[in-house]
Amino acid sequence: MHTTKWESGMLDHRTKVGVWEYYGITRSKEQVVVQRYDHSSKQLLYYRPVARMEYNTEVAPGEWRYKVVDQPPMFIGGDAALAVYTTQLQYPQQAQDSNIQGQVTVGFVVDTLGQVSAHRVLRGIGAGCDQEALRVARTIPNEWIPARIGNRAVPTEYELTLSFRLAQP
Structure with a gap:
């Protein structure tokens, strides 16, 4: 499992695989998921509407x-x-x-x-x-x-x- 302030997911030989979550910060300084992307199937599963x-x-x-x-x-x-x-x-x-x-x-x-x-x-x-x-x-x-x-x-x-x-x- 690879996790930073901005992303979280699995790596296989330094390549992103499976579902990753990407984070952003709201105006109220709350950390939220802005995207959920499946790197294996190359599909967007979720995005935080703007x-x-x-x-x-x-x-x-x-x-x-x-x-x-x-x-x-x-x-x-x-x-x-x-x-x-x-x-x-x-x-x-x-x-x-x-x-x-x-x-x-x-x-x-x-x-x-x-x-x-x-x-x-x-x-x-x-x-x-x-x-x-x-x-x-x-x-x-x-x-x-x-x-x-x-x-x-x-x-x-x-x-x-x-x-x-x-x-x-």
């Missing part, structure tokens, strides 16, 4: 529209697992020298098989931050659960916001 959000969804080949989905696209392991990658952000020297701070939002498509593609900057701040945000987003592995409408998986655009903040002296 506020209903609209996602840019492919409703017909090549036709995209913002829609509320029944199940959002999710990274396996939740936000805590996703943070392993997003915390690898390196502040570009050009942005530091120019005292540029802010948020960059990167969008990418999560297809019906949980594969990602078509990374692009949706909102940028320049000075190398946009390129760094894209670099980090592209390091995130294809471990996504696709969005669903009814019982059908649908391609959606996932938006990931990365913050660039200079340390205060």
